Amino acid sequence: MIADDIPFIIKDIKNEMPYHTDNAGKIPYSFKAMPKSFMGESHKVDNKFLNNHLGEIEEAVDKKLMEKNSFIYQQVNYHKESGILNHDNFFHADLATGCPISYDNFQHLSFLINPYTYPVPCINGIQAFVQGVSNTTHNSSNTLYGGKVTTAQADRCYDQIAISTQTAVGSNVQAMYTDNAGAPDALISQTPQTSQTTGWNYVNLPEWQQDSTVNVWCAYNNDSTANHVYNLQGGYRYYTAPVTWTAMPDPFSIDSNDPYPHNQKITHS
Secondary structure (H helix, E strand, O other): OOHHHHHHHHHHHHHHOOEEOOOOEEOOOOOOOOOOOHHHHHHHHHHHHHHHHHHHHHHHHHOOOOOOHHHHHHHHHHHHHHOHHHHOHHHHHHHHHOOOEOOOOOOEOOOOOOOOOOOOOOOEOOOEEEOOEEEEEEOOOOOEEEEEEOOOOOOOEEEEEEEOEEEOOOEEEEEEEEEEOOEEEEEEEEOOOEEOOOEOOOEEEEEEEOOOOOOEEEEEEEOOOOOEEEEEEOOOEEEEOOOOOOOOOOOOOOOEEEOOOEOEEEEOO
16 A cells, blocks of 8 residues: 555545534435434444455554544444444454554544544744855856755745845756755755746745754755855855756765855745
8 A cells, every 4th residue: 555545545434434523423325215223324334334444444554644543533432332343453442442542652642633634734834044144145057055954843844945146147946955964965855947036036846844853955056157146154055066057966965065055045835
């Protein structure tokens, strides 16, 4: 099973599994006579669903592709008395306690999550700049530059990058790299070839989720020495040349370093 299979499992859950709240219930049901017992019919449909899909769900949970707690909550809270859940160890510990189980060594969560919401999107990160104070400008082409951000928000999502430009000529490519012991390392995400513009102008790049640190590297390369970008002092810059300007290497290629990074920033749209 792969992550791409998850939307299909969620669709099956929505279409085939009963869903209950404290005030209402929904059972997939063909047009026919009303059942004698609403909950009896719910248990019947739920049991059929488990027989058809529980193996897929267990595999998805085992690979941490699917959130388990809210699914368990539906089963334990509304179908425990039917005895349906006794036939599988997937539910055993939950039935013993009446609580959903998290991944962390069977510690129980104090909250519940919408059982039909997956994946849970990460929180958007706030604007973060390459470290340093205003200095002057620099220009070059076919040179890979990396400037260190030290105020990114851990575990938050970003999807835009911008560079501060004084004189805009030609095109550039911008990218993000992980931090490894104070230097840029693995390529995270990059923009397509983009026309250079003056001032600050955000460019979209594939969304990524920041790791558990506040450190990440903004990078760029351009195709004209007539292009001038603002730089900083008192920060961290790594660079290498020559590097074909449209090719952002993975990992970052390093020739030298100094405290004069370009002025670049990231955010989430």
